[in-house]
Amino acid sequence: MATGSVKIDVHHITRVEGHGNIVVDVKNGQLKQCDLEIPETPRFFEAMLRGRPYMESSHITSRICGICAIGHATASLRATEKALGVEPSAQTVLLRKLNFHGEMLDSHILHAYMLVAPDLLGAPSVVPLAKAAPDVVLRALRMKKLAGDLCAAICGRHTHPIAMTVGGFTHFPSKADLEALRQRLIEARADVDATVELFQKLKIPAFERDTEYIALSKPDEYCFIDGVIKSTDGGSWPVEQYRQVTNETCVKHSSAKRTRHQRESYMVGALARVNVNFDLLHPKAKSAAGALGLKPKCVNPYMNTVAQVIEIAHCVEDSIQLCDVLLSRGVTWEEPVAPARLSGEGVGACDVPRGTLFHNYVIQDGLVSGANCIIPTGQNLNNIEADMRALVPAILDRRPEEITLSLEMLVRAYDPCISCSTHMLDVKFV
């Protein structure tokens, strides 16, 4: 290790969603400070839900985040449905899964191609990359458009979904919509293969640090919606016991709260899901994992982007299967299932692109009286800082610009969604 002193202050990390700063202070080879600051404005969504009709919750909370709007809406609807005794139909479950894949694809493609690939290809952003490698950028835009069109066919638009409601949907895709989507998804297989090839060629930084990985899990499918909370350190918990896992605390340098479970920190997101649920990936996704050299349990956080590429392969294949099921059973215009009661408490959980998301509502006489949202990026912040503290001493001999880039790439690998994570609260149900 070098004995020098390094001061790094990256004000507003770029190519991430929201505002974050990296602050590193090394004096005479000793790490004095290594923080990921979150100066994003507090957002107060949980407080804003109080006193409002339960039907509005999913519309308000989708506005937490433009990138995972469908994820927030889905978790919100599940929380409300569990609180009010609503059991959605088999068709609703299928449509929600397909819709969710659309957002997963959109978000992963945005992150892997537009936010991470420029680093690995030595470009400052996707704009110069469009000139240097137009085929790569055009492929990304083509795949992203398919993902957005998939969401639009089911819920009107990706940001912010319209037709998703408590107990079902207010609009349904036609047979022609589904057939056209299915055809485009099949054509997209070539783009998925090309994506795997591209990331095979790119050099992912070597850095390993063992940690706890947490994701939702189901016995019979690669889980994104509902299921139980599962850890690579062993153990599983019903989603209603999420607070035993997340244990939120405040730190002064971040308006996003922090979490810890069985260790100092844990990780959620694509890498955590792949580590927890690898066996349930589609065979094509497993072979992509083989080609990309990811074996569970993988403890290199930079591989989160590779895990996203694996999930792109999974979601395209699973979307084709879901289209087949929906086409063979036919989509009917169903009225949303009415609530069995107007008071109750429920927890909705989804594994959104960046990890496990919890919404917990208390509803009284149809109005929300208490709300708590726990966001993936908030759960990852302690783990990112632990990675930074392990990484910095190992690379102190490099030039400050190189150290800065390594740290920025590390933070970016987690695909943080900062505006999402800055509105968590202490639970105090009225």
Next chain:
Amino acid sequence: MAVRPKVAFFEFTSCEGCQLTVVDSLQTHPELLEAVEIVRFREAMSEKGDDYLIAFIEGSCTRPSDEPHLKAIRERAGVVVALGACAHLGGVNAIRNRQELSELRRYVYGDKAEWYETYPARPISAVIPVDATIPGCPIDREEFIRVVKAVLQGRAPQLPDYPVCVECKLKENVCLYLRGKTCLGPIALAGCDAICPTYGDSCEACRGLIPNPNIESLKNVLAEHGLSVEQTMAKMTMFLTYQTMESEAAAHGNGKR
């Protein structure tokens, strides 16, 4: 084209979904990148420039330290465009303005409330002059392209001044009131192609109100359709809390005189 105008994007309190919609608009309008030079777009690029002609600002002003940033952008930019409902109206951020600030902070951050700076959410026009607006939550990507074209040609962008009902009728949708639902379409500004009613959901007036809306009459209609005062107020304040509170304050002021 000789010199491409320099464009910068900024975000304050928001979900960044409008900037995401800007990225999406490039899927169908890649020519945009040939017409302008983007010098700052933190969500998508690492390059940072401080020399720009047009500034697009997403998000509401929600804390004192936002104000000098907004004023600095205003000083540098020739044209400031409010991007989306948070910047234009205050949007969903302003819902919390009805709650007592210290209680609100305690509810979310407990005994650590004083660590985090905040005050009531405002549209950016409450802090700096704004030259043009792209309404909506989120913005409409086609309207974004139209407004950019107008600004580049030195014209004031033309936004519709009629209600969502006009567009909804043109779409030949069955009126939601006839389907046993309620809707803010009669008082809400059009321009979204009535996308929410088209997908079976009520208009929530995310683009703001038409000139001279008959709000009292709409409240009566909502009551006739079974909405309680609370439900009616919730509907009117999802995106329009800031405007509702302003007009209440004005009415209160008039009452005193």
